[in-house]
Amino acid sequence: MLLIRCPYCGPRPEIEFAYGGEAHIARPQSPALLDDDQWAEFLFLRSNPKGVHCERWRHLHGCARFFNAIRDTLSDVQPQAADQVNEMLKALNQQSEVDIEKDLIGSLGDEWAYFTDPAIGGRGIASLTVVNHLKDPATFERSMVKMQDFVLQQIEQQMGPGQKPQIHFQTVKIDGMNIHYLAVPLISPSWVVHDGMLYVAGFPQVAAAAARRGASAENSIRKNAAFVAMHERLGRPADYAQLSLPTLPVVWNTV
Numbered sequence: 676m677l678l679i680r681c682p683y684c685g686p687r688p689e690i691e692f693a694y695g696g697e698a699h700i701a702r703p704q705s706p707a708l709l710d711d712d713q714w715a716e717f718l719f720l721r722s723n724p725k726g727v728h729c730e731r732w733r734h735l736h737g738c739a740r741f742f743n744a745i746r747d748t749l750s751d752v753q754p755q756a757a758d759q760v761n762e763m764l765k766a767l768n769q770q771s772e773v774d775i776e777k778d779l780i781g782s783l784g785d786e787w788a789y790f791t792d793p794a795i796g797g798r799g800i801a802s803l804t805v806v807n808h809l810k811d812p813a814t815f816e817r818s819m820v821k822m823q824d825f826v827l828q829q830i831e832q833q834m835g836p837g838q839k840p841q842i843h844f845q846t847v848k849i850d851g852m853n854i855h856y857l858a859v860p861l862i863s864p865s866w867v868v869h870d871g872m873l874y875v876a877g878f879p880q881v882a883a884a885a886a887r888r889g890a891s892a893e894n895s896i897r898k899n900a901a902f903v904a905m906h907e908r909l910g911r912p913a914d915y916a917q918l919s920l921p922t923l924p925v926v927w928n929t930v
C-alpha cells in the first residue's frame with residue numbers, strides 16, 4: 676500500500692484516496708475544431724513513463740479535495756519531491772534576487788505564437804520567432820536581465836581562478852530597442868521586449884526585425900500576400916480566424 680501525503684491533511688494510507696489520472700492534461704481551447712484523431716488523443720492517449728509521473732489524486736475519504744502528486748512509477752510516491760522543488764526555488768529566488776514564479780513566469784502572458792518569415796530571417800528554423808503577449812513587460816525585462824547576470828556569475832564561480840567564461844550575454848541597440856542575446860558560436864539566442872510583446876529568436880537581427888514588424892501597421896495575417904493567395908486557393912474558407920490569433924501582432928507563416 677502507498678502512503679500518500681495529502682497537502683491538506685498530511686500522510687494517509689492509499690485506501691483513503693481515489694486516483695484521478697495523469698496531471699496537466701489541458702482541455703482543447705476550441706473543441707469544435709478538433710478532428711477524430713485529436714479527440715482520441717485528448718481522451719485516451721496518456722504517457723506511461725517508467726520513472727517520474729505527475730498525477731491527480733483525490734482525498735475522497737478525507738478532505739475530498741483534489742491535488743497533484745509526483746510519483747516515481749518504479750519506487751512509488753515521493754512525498755518530499757514537491758517540498759524539494761519549493762526549497763530549491765526559494766534558494767534560487769534568494770540568490771538571484773528574482774522571484775522566478777512571480778516576476779519571471781508571472782509576467783508572461785497566456786498568448787503565444789510562432790512564425791517563420793523569409794523576409795525576416797531567411798527560410799527554415801533559423802528564422803523561427805516566438806512571440807508572447809506579456810502581462811507585465813517592464814517586470815519581465817528587468818527580471819530576465821537580473822537572471823542573466825546571476826547565471827553568468829554562477830558559471831564564473833564554477834570556473835578556476837583567472838578563467839573567463841566563453842559565453843556572454845550582450846545587449847545591442849537596434850532601432851531604439853534593447854536586443855539581448857547570448858553570444859555563442861553558430862546561433863545567438865536573442866530576446867527583446869517591444870510594445871508589450873516578447874520576441875525570442877535565434878539571432879539578434881531576426882528578433883529586431885520581428886519586433887519592428889510586429890509594431891508596424893503591416894502586422895496582420897490578412898495583409899500577408901502569401902496567406903491571402905493561399906486563402907483564395909482554398910476557396911476562402913470562413914473558419915481561418917483560428918489561424919490569425921487576432922490579439923497578437925504578427926502571425927503568419929509562408930511555408
Ligand SMILES: [Zn+2]
Binds near residue numbers: 682738
Ligand atoms: Zn486531505
